[in-house]
Amino acid sequence: MTTEDRLAALEAKMQEVEDRQAIFDCIKRNSRGNDRFDVDLVTSSYHADGIHELGQKEISGREYGEHANTAHGRLFDANLHNVTMHMCEIDGDVAHAESYSLGIFLDQGGETGRILAGRYIDRLEKRDGEWRIALRRATVEIALEGKATLPNGAALPGSGYLRGNRDRTDPSYERPLAAGTGGRW
Template identity: 80%
Template structure:
């Protein structure tokens, strides 16, 4: 193998790794936007003509952040979307990804909660050098609900734990991070 061939192979491998990370970052950005009620961050993970299928509804990607905020805000005091196992197949500027997801939701009042586990099945496209979702289909494989208590038996409200916020005042947006910010349960 010549030096040129080795460099070309190395460059191709580096591009694939860069694309894989950009795809996973896009998928995680979507979840962060949902949890922080950052509709622009959520919408920015979709192409303008992208689509999100949730249940039997198909929501334009550009409006999905506002849609999710309204649904989550009506029913829950807090929500966390976790993306776990992730795989993707890249074919040029198109990728198909499968990501396991765990959605945890604290019901209004903080005494009960639920967990939904399923898959995000995504088709992403790279346009102008940026990967975004064209189509997201979500499955629900497991749904659980129960009391939302700490190991001590206490409920979150009044526990004193740091609480995330559903906006840019969330401690995760703070730069530089300090020990003196954020609200408590």
């Protein structure tokens, strides 16, 4: 194998690694945007003509962030979307990804909560050098609900733990991150 062949193979492998990371970052950006009520972050994970299939509805990617904020804000005091196992097949500028997800939701009032487990089944496309979601189909395969208490039996409100915010005042946006700041439960 010539030096040129080895360099070409290395460049191709590096491009695949970069593409995989960009795809996973896009999927995680969507979840973070949902939890922080950051519409711009959610919207940035979809192409302008992207679609989010939610149940039997199809919502444009441009509208999904606002839709999710309204639904989550009406029903829950907090929500966390966790992306776990992730697989991705890349074919040129099109990728198909399957990402397992856990949505954890604290109901209004903080006494009960629920967990929804499912998958994001995505077709992503690389346009103008950027990977974004062209189509997302979300499954729900397990739904659990129960009391929302800490291991000591106490409720989260009043626990003193740092509380996340559903906007850019969330501690994750703080730069530089400093101790002793942020709201508490």
